[in-house]
Amino acid sequence: MNSLRDIDLIDDLRAQPVETPWLEFKSSLSDEAKIGKLISALSNAARLEGKEQAFLVWGVEDGTHKVIGTSFDPFSKHIGNQVFELWLRQRLSPAPALQFRPVDHPDGKIILLEIPAPTMAPTSFESVPYIRIGSATPKLSDDPGRYQALIEKMRPYTWELGIAASYLTADDVLRLIDYPSYFSLTRQQLPTNRDHILEKLAGDRLIQKDVGGRWNILNLGAILFATNLRDFGSSIERKGVRFVRYDGVDRTATVTHRHDGQRGYASGFEGLLQYINGLLPQNEHIGQALREEHPLFPRLSIRELVANALIHQDMTITGAGPQIELFEDRIEITNPGSPLVDTQRMIDLPPRSRNEALASLMRRMGMCEEQGSGLDKVFREVEVFQLPAPLLKSNATSMQVVMYGPRTFAEMSGEERVRACYFHAVLQFMAGERMKNTTLCQRFGIDTRNAAQASAVLKKAMEADLIKVADEDHPRAGYHPWWA
Incomplete structure (x- = not known):
């Protein structure tokens, strides 16, 4: 001390x-x-x-x-x-x-x-x-x-209000915190007076007064706006975002790119997304006159999933931070901590976050959707692009979302078809509609002349207890998710 x-x-x-x-x-x-x-x-x-x-x-x-x-x-x-x-x-x-x-x-x-x-x-x-x-x-x-x-x-205990660095001079605070990014992202005019800058940072609980006229930087301030996470010791540094790109479909493939984020989440967010988007595989789309290349994964979905990983991680787990792994056919985004909501209910139930102050400030800065509207937009965008439904996996120590590249209905596994069917039923229910054979055909890009393929998926989803008939008296009127 x-x-x-x-x-x-x-x-x-x-x-x-x-x-x-x-x-x-x-x-x-x-x-x-x-x-x-x-x-x-x-x-x-x-x-x-x-x-x-x-x-x-x-x-x-x-x-x-x-x-x-x-x-x-x-x-x-x-x-x-x-x-x-x-x-x-x-x-x-x-x-x-x-x-x-x-x-x-x-x-x-x-x-x-x-x-x-x-x-x-x-x-x-x-x-x-x-x-x-x-x-x-x-x-x-x-x-x-x-x-x-x-x-x-x-x-x-609220991790965000813990102290990342204590007993600092005002000049130390302004050196360690990327305060210009804070004012830019929160759309506030940068004060010309140092005391007013500190007052604003304290108002958003990024810093707090210490004794002797000095200051503490709180964990929230460090993790969002650190000029360099290393300045705050290993417990903060290891929460930096790690990105790895593999030249293949599994982790035995050659690592072509590796990036360990050293800036705060907010300060480095746009740069991280630009870095990822620059490495996304391209998928050729033939339009009416020209061949066009599009990213293999929807960029807005990647943005939301990365933001979710930052917001919903368990900050109290030491030595671990969010990790993004890019393969030729998929992207896996993992964060420390088991989710607070069942994975089957993540797009219809209100989200629960361990880091409310962090989530609130990131939403205010426009880095993610308003509370409760982000993940469902990811699934809707996936349906528009007719991609396999994302896989949501959790265990006692982590949460992972896997987003897959384009695959035709014939190329999808039975498990992927049933998962897509379930989440399509959820999205339809949230829109006040019912999933039907025709809507599922549209979801998968199946010609209605081959509607029996969609019927087979509906049958398997029923057998897995993921969906149910919306009206027992009219079985052909459509389907709801099992919990509706």
Whole structure:
């Protein structure tokens, strides 16, 4: 931990007019049980006050807030044969990541204890949660109102609001963050005043104020607008987008292109898409007079699928980021984390994202469709181009979308035909229509004289319980997806 930052932090805490529910000054308190209860009380009070940390400071005089030094030494203190910090951890639950730190303040020795606020359950000492009210430390159960308020304020950890880099000067922030891209993409005029730039970045939760007049860059700011992801350490760098192109149909083929993205998602998004589009295989289309070449995959669909991979990944999975693999006949887009919605329901149910702030800002910048309208447009575009339906695959650690190049009905496997049939039924249902033999023929490009081919696919989809007759009294009136 930066010692200069700790001194600035102590001075900012001393500048508080009075002690707060999340801040306590002590001279030489050493009673282990009192310290345990105080940690529980301060932690819970911090969450109630909307703070992420509470602080217990030894060596500052209560009232005057003068540095007076302390003889308390948590590092040499033992309870029986047990180190004091370990003794505390065993009696606090959920066990917080306590940080006792010695601070060599110019005016004397200080011990600083930083206490995280609870996120899942109230912080308890020996199974009893406490709260701070004035100078008292009563049991939380004695104050039902505060107990309920605390439960309502606790929330799961939000990765976007974590700190990617701390205690930075304003110049450091403007060097590490591609702020011109932020203002351009959000269609705001670039301020000429540095303080106004920082104020705007803070307003979108890309940065936040730290102590001593310095700044923190939040994970949201780093992952979207990093000038170079490497500047934020391996945990951020490894979330960069990786692109690989193979000269063949599987991973044993020669790798012809490899690109590891080093810019933030927003800053590098258009450049990444241009790079991918420049490498997409071309498909020759014969028009009325001229032969024209078109990309093997619809570009708008690629854009939406890449954006979805960025938005819906599980950021808490370390050492992994989105990956795009281009083969001669398909493109595979994979992101860390299992999806929050069943793959069969992704184009009709509202999407659920782990990264709401990231998703909201990317939609605002026009990088993806409005919530709930993106993936269904991908499937509709696939139908227009009469491509095989994309394959949606998930497991415990990842989500993958596979988009295939053009194949005729005869070239599709039975599984691909049934999958296309199911998603066609979904799209028809969402449009207020029913899938019929004639609409499925159109979907596959089947001549209506060969409608029996579509009928065979409908039969297999029924047997797989993916579709059902829309009206039992009129079986030929059309079909709905199984869940309708």
